[in-house]
Amino acid sequence: MPEGKIVVEHLYKVFGPDPQQAIRLLEQGLDKDRILAETGNVIGVCDVSFSVQEGEIFVLMGLSGSGKSTLIRLINRLVEPTAGAVYIDGQDISTLPEAKLIELRRRDMSMVFQSFALMPGRTVLDNAAFGLEVAGMPRPEREAKAMAVLEQVGLAGFADKFPHELSGGMQQRVGLARALAVDPSLIIMDEAFSALDPLKRREMQDVLLELQRQHRRTILFVSHDIEEALRIGTRIGIMEGGRLIQVGTPQELIDNPVNDYVRNFFDAVDTSRYLTAAQLTGDDVPMFVHNGQAPRAATVCRLLEEQNKAFGIVVDEDNQLRGLISREQAAQLVEEDQTARLRTETLQEVEPVPADAPLEQVIERLVECPGPVPVVDEAGHYCGAISKTAVLSQLKGGQA
Amino acid sequence: MNDKTLDLGSWINDAVQGLLDNHGGAFDRAGQLVAGFSEGIEQLLMLPPAWLLIALFVALGLWRIGVRFALFTAAAFVLILLTGFWEQTLVTLGLTLSATLISLVLGVPLGIWAARSDRVAATIRPALDFMQTMPAFVYLIPAAMLFGLGRVPGILATVIFAMPPAVRLTNLGIRQVNRELVEAGQAFGCNRRQLLFKVQLPNALPSIMAGVNQTIMMALSMVIIASMVGAGGLGNDVLASIQRLDIGLGFESGMAVVLLAIILDRITESFGTPRAQRGALRIWFDRLFRTRSPSLAKTQEPS
Numbered sequence: 001m002p003e004g005k006i007v008v009e010h011l012y013k014v015f016g017p018d019p020q021q022a023i024r025l026l027e028q029g030l031d032k033d034r035i036l037a038e039t040g041n042v043i044g045v046c047d048v049s050f051s052v053q054e055g056e057i058f059v060l061m062g063l064s065g066s067g068k069s070t071l072i073r074l075i076n077r078l079v080e081p082t083a084g085a086v087y088i089d090g091q092d093i094s095t096l097p098e099a100k101l102i103e104l105r106r107r108d109m110s111m112v113f114q115s116f117a118l119m120p121g122r123t124v125l126d127n128a129a130f131g132l133e134v135a136g137m138p139r140p141e142r143e144a145k146a147m148a149v150l151e152q153v154g155l156a157g158f159a160d161k162f163p164h165e166l167s168g169g170m171q172q173r174v175g176l177a178r179a180l181a182v183d184p185s186l187i188i189m190d191e192a193f194s195a196l197d198p199l200k201r202r203e204m205q206d207v208l209l210e211l212q213r214q215h216r217r218t219i220l221f222v223s224h225d226i227e228e229a230l231r232i233g234t235r236i237g238i239m240e241g242g243r244l245i246q247v248g249t250p251q252e253l254i255d256n257p258v259n260d261y262v263r264n265f266f267d268a269v270d271t272s273r274y275l276t277a278a279q280l281t282g283d284d285v286p287m288f289v290h291n292g293q294a295p296r297a298a299t300v301c302r303l304l305e306e307q308n309k310a311f312g313i314v315v316d317e318d319n320q321l322r323g324l325i326s327r328e329q330a331a332q333l334v335e336e337d338q339t340a341r342l343r344t345e346t347l348q349e350v351e352p353v354p355a356d357a358p359l360e361q362v363i364e365r366l367v368e369c370p371g372p373v374p375v376v377d378e379a380g381h382y383c384g385a386i387s388k389t390a391v392l393s394q395l396k397g398g399q400a
Numbered sequence: 401m402n403d404k405t406l407d408l409g410s411w412i413n414d415a416v417q418g419l420l421d422n423h424g425g426a427f428d429r430a431g432q433l434v435a436g437f438s439e440g441i442e443q444l445l446m447l448p449p450a451w452l453l454i455a456l457f458v459a460l461g462l463w464r465i466g467v468r469f470a471l472f473t474a475a476a477f478v479l480i481l482l483t484g485f486w487e488q489t490l491v492t493l494g495l496t497l498s499a500t501l502i503s504l505v506l507g508v509p510l511g512i513w514a515a516r517s518d519r520v521a522a523t524i525r526p527a528l529d530f531m532q533t534m535p536a537f538v539y540l541i542p543a544a545m546l547f548g549l550g551r552v553p554g555i556l557a558t559v560i561f562a563m564p565p566a567v568r569l570t571n572l573g574i575r576q577v578n579r580e581l582v583e584a585g586q587a588f589g590c591n592r593r594q595l596l597f598k599v600q601l602p603n604a605l606p607s608i609m610a611g612v613n614q615t616i617m618m619a620l621s622m623v624i625i626a627s628m629v630g631a632g633g634l635g636n637d638v639l640a641s642i643q644r645l646d647i648g649l650g651f652e653s654g655m656a657v658v659l660l661a662i663i664l665d666r667i668t669e670s671f672g673t674p675r676a677q678r679g680a681l682r683i684w685f686d687r688l689f690r691t692r693s694p695s696l697a698k699t700q701e702p703s
Contacts, residue, residue, distance in 0.1 A: 078583050106589030117580035121602050131588040134598065182588070 004051030005186060005218040006058075006075060011048045011084035013070055013242075016041030019082040032241065044070040046242040048084075052235075054185075055216040057208075059229040061265065062239030068222045071239065072188050075220065076109055077101055088186065106135040110179035114191035116171045118163040124150065124174050125159040131182040142181075149177040152214075153207060169200035173207070180211070189221045193228065201225075205232050226265045230274060238262050250274055272395050277362050277375045278355040280394055281384025284309065285372045288325070290316040294341035297333035300325060311371040311387075314342055319381040321374050323347025352376040355383055362386055416542045431547040434502070438551055441501075442494035450486055454478070457663065464670035476659040485634065485656040492633035493660060495551065495623040496616060499558035503615050507563040508608065511570025512596065521571060528564040536561050536625055544629045554631025558622040565614035573607025574600045609672025616664050624657060634660075 014022040022041035026032075032043040045067045052058040060068040073079040075086050077093055086093040088109070096104065110131060118127045126133075129146035137145075150156050153173040163171055172192065179187050193201040209232060212219070223229050229236050230250045237247040238261070246258045254271045257263040286309055288295040295314065304312055304327040312330075314322040322344050329348070333340040340346075352374040353365055365373045372385040420427070445453065454477040462470040480489050514521040539560050543553030577600050585599035601608070627635025634653050641650035 073583075076587055078586055102589045102591055104589075105587060109587075111584065111587035113580045113584060115578070115580050117578070117584040119581065119584075119599065119602065121605075130584075130598075134585075134589050134594055178588070188587075 003053075005054045005089065006052040006220065007085075007087040007090075008051065008075070009049050009085045009087075011045055011071070011074055011086060012082045013044040013067075013074055013079060014041050014082045015044055023083055043242050044079075045074060048239075048242075048244045050237055050244055050247050052218060052220060054218055056234035057212065057219045057221055057232050059221045059223055059233035059236045060239060060244075061223055061226065061229050061236055063224065066239040067242040068239045069190055070242075071244075072190055072220055072222055076105060076111060076188055106131065106182065108184050109186040109188065110182050110184045112172070112175045112179045112187065112189040112192040114194055116163070116168075116175045116195075118171060118174055118178075120163055122162075123159065124155060124161050124163065124166070127163065127174050128159075128177040128181050130178055135182070146177070146181050149180045150174075152180065152211065153177045167200075168196050169204060172196060172204060176204075176207070176211075184217065186218045186220070189219060191222050191224070194223065194225065201228065208232060226269055230269065238265070251276070251279070255279075272359055275359045275394065276355065277353045277357040277359075277373075277386065278377075278383060280359065280362055280386045280391055281375050282387055282390030282393075283384075284387050284390060285385035286312040287382070287385075288312055288314045288342070290314060290322055290342075292317065294343050297330050297340040297342055298338060300342060301327065301330035301334050304330060313372070313374055313382065313385050314347055315382045321350075321352055321376055321380070321382045324350040324371050324374070326371060350374060352382075353386075354378070359391075363391065366391060416545055420546060427546045431552040434498075434552050434555055435550070437502075438494060438498035438555055441498045442491060445490045445494050445497075450477075450481060453490075454481075457667075460667055461663070464667055469666060473663055476663060480656050480659060483652050483656070485637070485653060488632075488634045488637060488653070489656050489660055492620070492623055492635065492657070495555060495558070495626070495631055495633055496620045496660075496664070499555045499562060499619040499623060500612070500616050502555070502559045503563040503619065504566055504612060506559070507566030507611075507615070508570050511567040511608075511611070512574060512601075514567065514571040515574035515600075524567065528567055531560050532564045536622055537628070540626065540629050549630040551631050553629045554623060554626030557626055557629075558619050561622045562615045562619040565618065566608075566611045569607050569611025569614065570604065573604030573611070576607065577603040606672045609668065613665060613668040613672065616668055617661060620657070620661050620664065 012019075012023055012026075016022065017040055019041060022035050022039055022043060025035050025039070026043065026046065030038075032046065035041055035043060048067075048071060060071060062068045070079055074081050075088075075093070077086075077096075081094045084094065088104070091104075093101070093104075119130065122130070125143060125146050128150050129137075129142040132142035132145060133139075147156065147159060150159055153176055155170060155173050155177065158166060158170065163174065166174065172195075175192070179189075193204045196204060205228060208219075221229075221232065233250060235247060235249055236253055237244050238253070239245065240261050246253060246262050248256075251274060253262060254266055254274060257266065286303060286307060288300055288303075300312055304310070310327050312325050312327075314325055316322055325342055325347055329346075330342070333342070333346060348371075350369065350371070350373070351365070353362055353376075355375055355377045357375075362373065366386065366388055372387040374385045375383050377383050448456075454474065457477065458470045458474045461473040480486055510524065514524055536557070539557035540553060543557045547553045547556065581599055581603055582595065585595045590598060623631060623633060624635040624638055627633065627639045634657050637649060637653035638657070640646070641648075641653060
């Protein structure tokens with residue numbers, strides 16, 4: 001079994017008169033439209049397997065009707081699975097007896113809803129304390145705890161108000177406070193910010209990210225907004241017609257969409273914002289290796305001329321960056337001494353950028369430097385250089 | 401009548417007679433229970449002097465609705481008092497309240513059960529249709545046969561007639577609670593009882609209160625008719641006015657029924673409206689009697 005906070009294996013949900021029959025037909029290879037037409041069974045979630053790691057924000061994306069809301073409800077078993085297994089911390093949820101399931105929901109998982117789902121007759125404080133109340137915590141304790149989370153989401157002054165007296169964004173802060181109050185390790189968020197206007201949505205995303213910085217929890221987030229998914233998601237899972245068709249980091253999905261459905265999500269997005277230095281490196285900057293001995297200036301000069309390049313990068317045998325050399329410099333060295341070698345002191349010093357630096361930072365550096373900017377990984381190993389041309393052509397490609 | 405091929409009526413007669421012959425004692429005991437309950441309520445209403453009872457209703461009207469309604473309540477009761485129908489009105493009110501309470505005690509749990517099970521809902525539905533549409537007088541006959549004349553058959557016939565809206569609207573109210581609210585209840589670990597009392601019933605309250613309101617209104621109309629089996633109250637005067645063709649008496653007693661109906665209707669209706677829609681006075685009352693906030697401040701001090 002794969003490791004993870006949540007592990008989902010071959011999960012199915014079929015709505016209709018004979019779910020088991022529908023699964024048999026699915027296994028025989030019939031598609032869901034035919035199964036619906038022939039048996040009246042609707043396939044909600046179809047053979048989904050994935051895992052969510054401790055502390056990550058996993059975003060499930062998909063168009064409406066793709067089964068993402070059903071899928072998350074299978075994970076806290078608001079909806080009973082037809083087949084398959086859901087493990088949370090290694091425990092199979094799908095076979096848990098009701099009492100144990102209730103215990104788990106009270107202790108370790110909570111949920112935030114698209115329409116906020118606050119109890120209209122309860123004050124903000126009583127709403128935030130709802131989970132604690134259900135778990136049987138005495139009033140003074142639960143109110144103190146609820147008050148503390150209301151402070152965290154910036155609503156301490158509204159404890160005595162009723163939900164309808166608050167704006168949508170504030171109501172969802174109450175929804176978030178209610179979910180945080182039970183101090184769960186897993187929060188399921190169903191289109192939690194979709195009902196908010198774009199400004200409020202961004203604001204709530206910031207609130208969520210800030211809360212994650214303070215205390216890392218595992219968050220399973222459903223969204224149909226790709227910008228939101230890219231902004232908050234550690235990894236994104238894309239659903240289509242009840243199946244999970246691709247899972248990956250935002251970058252992996254942008255780079256290698258499995259089909260047009262996935263690609264279409266990114267069409268409206270300026271994906272260049274999500275490019276990192278490592279992806280911008282091109283092959284237009286020659287590299288010269290310090291191979292026991294520094295490379296000869298004459299060789300470098302000749303190669304640069306042949307390739308018509310203005311700059312080259314010199315690294316040592318451990319792939320550590322030595323410096324930058326321009327063609328004029330090399331030529332000058334050769335003029336002075338035919339056998340000159342490119343020692344470190346003769347090279348231009350250049351500050352590399354880390355491999356995960358965002359495009360913005362790379363551009364800033366390129367503006368400052370005359371030549372290309374080298375990129376190094378965490379261990380300081382050279383992994384390529386970025387020229388102005390490479391960035392411009394990437395941007396042109398990304399926008400097209 | 402002789403050309404009947406299917407004599408359903410005589411079967412029913414036999415059935416009721418059979419019940420009476422075999423279980424007469426049980427009906428007597430049930431009858432005593434209902435009689436005791438209803439007499440208790442009536443005595444409770446008669447206990448305070450008229451002005452105090454009127455003051456209580458006026459205060460209730462002021463709290464729940466507003467000044468104008470409170471004034472109306474006062475005027476209505478004074479009118480009833482002056483026309484000399486006070487005592488009969490109290491008897492009618494007592495009968496209505498006891499029939500309503502019995503209806504709710506039976507009807508609301510039945511409605512909850514129906515909301516939880518489609519099969520139960522489907523089963524009781526035709527029974528409720530029957531209870532509501534069968535001409536109300538018809539219940540009086542078996543009720544009088546089984547329980548004798550007086551308040552008991554009147555109340556029980558009223559219960560049968562007035563209970564369906566309580567069942568229906570409880571069922572409907574619970575079923576119509578927003579799905580996400582129910583899911584929120586479940587997601588935070590409510591068991592079935594908590595889900596019912598913390599989520600479903602509070603959110604179904606407007607609908608349930610509409611049912612209560614309907615039940616009271618139907619009960620009031622039925623206890624008037626029940627005077628035919630000697631239930632007493634304003635119905636007696638209405639009945640007498642018909643028998644004597646006394647238009648004046650009919651108007652006076654009918655007026656008392658109408659005024660009582662309006663007061664009961666508005667007050668029970670106000671319990672079904674969400675807090676937000678209530679008047680400023682209601683909010684003012686809430687503030688005055690709100691005691692929770694200071695305790696909160698206490699809990700936040702480090703211990």
